[in-house]
Amino acid sequence: MKKKKKLFTATASVLIAATVLSACGSNGGTANNSSGDASPSGENAAGSSESAEQVKLTLWGAVPAEAGPQAVIDDWNKSNPDIQVEYVRYVNDDPGNLKLDTALMTGQDSDLYINYTINRLQKRVDAGVALDLSTKSDYDIDGQMGPDAAQWKISDKYYGIPTKKNMAFIWMNKKMLDDAGLPLPPTDWTWDDLRDYAKKLTKDGVYGLLQHDASFTATIDGTIAGLGVTKADGTSNFNNDLWKQQFQTLHDMMFVDKSTPEYGEQITSKMPVDTMFLKGEAAMLSAGEFIFRNANNLKDYPHDFQIAFATIPQVTKDQPDFKYAGGLGDVLSVNAKSKHQEAAWKFAKWYADGGMLPMASGGRIPSSKSVENKQAMDLLLQGVEDKYDTESMNKIVFGQFPSFQLNVMQQALDARKEEYEKYFLNEQDLDTTLANMAKRHQEFIK
Structure with missing residues (x-):
């Protein structure tokens, strides 16, 4: 009964967020005028100027302030x-996105904000709270x-700047791999291979694999990116055989292998999977680069093993055009309802072209060509060089892989989650x- 209540609460939060955003969507996502200047209600109206007095901006993001953002803000x-x-x-x-969306609707305390998925950004564009950057030359x-970067375009326009390199991968305890006689896997390994590794690595007090919530659908998303969200006849492809195979494999790992x-x-239990991995309670962890902020914090998360990296597995080796969740991320948008759009835009350009560099130590590698990779790598590894298998890090974390951003409306993804949770x-x-x-996705397609 408690489980159902939690699922209902999560679903209700999504519906409330959608209602809040739709209530402020009448301006079609373009609340600025064609010149890109602030709207008449802003501080540039009636002959006033942003420079006449100190402007105060608010930036919303999901990274803890102490993991880099506060250093960025202090520099600025x-x-x-x-x-x-x-x-x-x-x-x-x-709940967190609902809080942000409510602030965006009022326009009083949210001038800039960072989007982590394109479907969230799409909702904010539809609601008129993301500034159309095509007006900026x-x-x-x-x-x-x-x-x-083009993967983040909506109707062929940018509504934010993708600021960092982004990828999910498998974090691996190198010592546990070596003790089990397991080599680092190839980049084209499959979920059958992962299941075999997990079984061999599982022992008392140690799971073979943990998955962060943010990476739970990485394989099925990468699969649908190659197959297509819809079939040739335009109907939903959410019932494809590769998803069936991957779900079955994962279910067997939970209930048969116990890995x-x-x-x-x-x-x-709100299992702290990153903490468990760093404490040696799991041999592998599926997660993104955001785990670096804990892995590099040896005071709060001490560990004596090296971390190696592998790609997110495919379902099968011969599946068509598999892509990896990643590419670019952390899309910084200006609130179209902000009274300080020009000041916010000035900050956004600075942040994207190197201002965000202090966040590299937590794994957020700037994507701008104005930032050298070596600067970011030095910050990422500073003081923890011996804690990583540098060969697999260079190959996987800093490698080049075909990537994607799954562009499916949030309601369809919420419905998908409700079904696979059951x-x-x-x-x-x-x-x-x-x-x-497939049925619920088809309803949204219609």
Whole structure:
């Protein structure tokens, strides 16, 4: 009963967020005028000027302030006494995004904000709270960030600057691999290979694999990126055979092999998977680069093993055009309802072209060509050089892989999650799960 209540609460939060955003969507996402200047209600109206008095901006992001953002803000504020920025942290989950969306709607305390998925950004564009950057001619996003930036375009326009290199991968305890006689896997390994590794690495008090919530769907998303979200006839492809195979494999790992936690146990206990991995309670962890901020913090997360890296596995070796969750991320947007759009835009350009560099120590590698990779790598490894297998880090973390941003409306993804949760909670069978996911997705397509 408690499980159902939690699922209902999560679903309700999503519906509330959608209602809040739709209520402020009448301006179509373009609250600025065609010149890119502040709207008449802003501080440029009636002959006033941003420079006449100190401007105060608020930046919302999901990274803890002490993991880099506060250092970024301090650098800016020291050099720009006329434009002072305050950082507000929100948790990147449904309640946290609802809190941000509510602030964006009012326009009073949210001038800049960072988006972590394109479907969240799409909702904010639809709601009119993301500034259309096509009106800005003083910054070349494609030129600065490269071709992967285009994955964040909506209706062929940018509504934010993708600021960092982004990728999910498998974190591996190198000592446990060596003790089990297991080599680092090839880049084209599969979930069958991962299952075999996990079984061999599982022992008393140690899971073979843990998965962070943010990476739970990395393989099925990468699979649908190659297959196509819809079939040739335009109907939903959420019931494809590769998803069925991957869900079955993961279910067997939970309930047959016991090499990864049961879904219900992980969710209800709010299992701290990154902490468990760093404490040696798991041999492998599926997660993104954000784990570096804990892995590099040896005071709070001491560990005596080297960390190696592997790619997110495919379902099968011969599946069509598999892509990796990643590319570019941390898309910095200006609130179209902000009264200080020009000041916010000035900060956004500075942040993207190197201002964010203090966050590299926590794994957030700037994507701008104005920042040298070596600068970011030196910050990332400073003081912890011996804690990583540098060969696999260079190959995987700093490697080049075909990437994607899954552009599916949030409601469809929420519905998909509701259905696969029922399967992993043993409340419905796999065929029913796939059929329901496709049916509900089809309703959104219509």
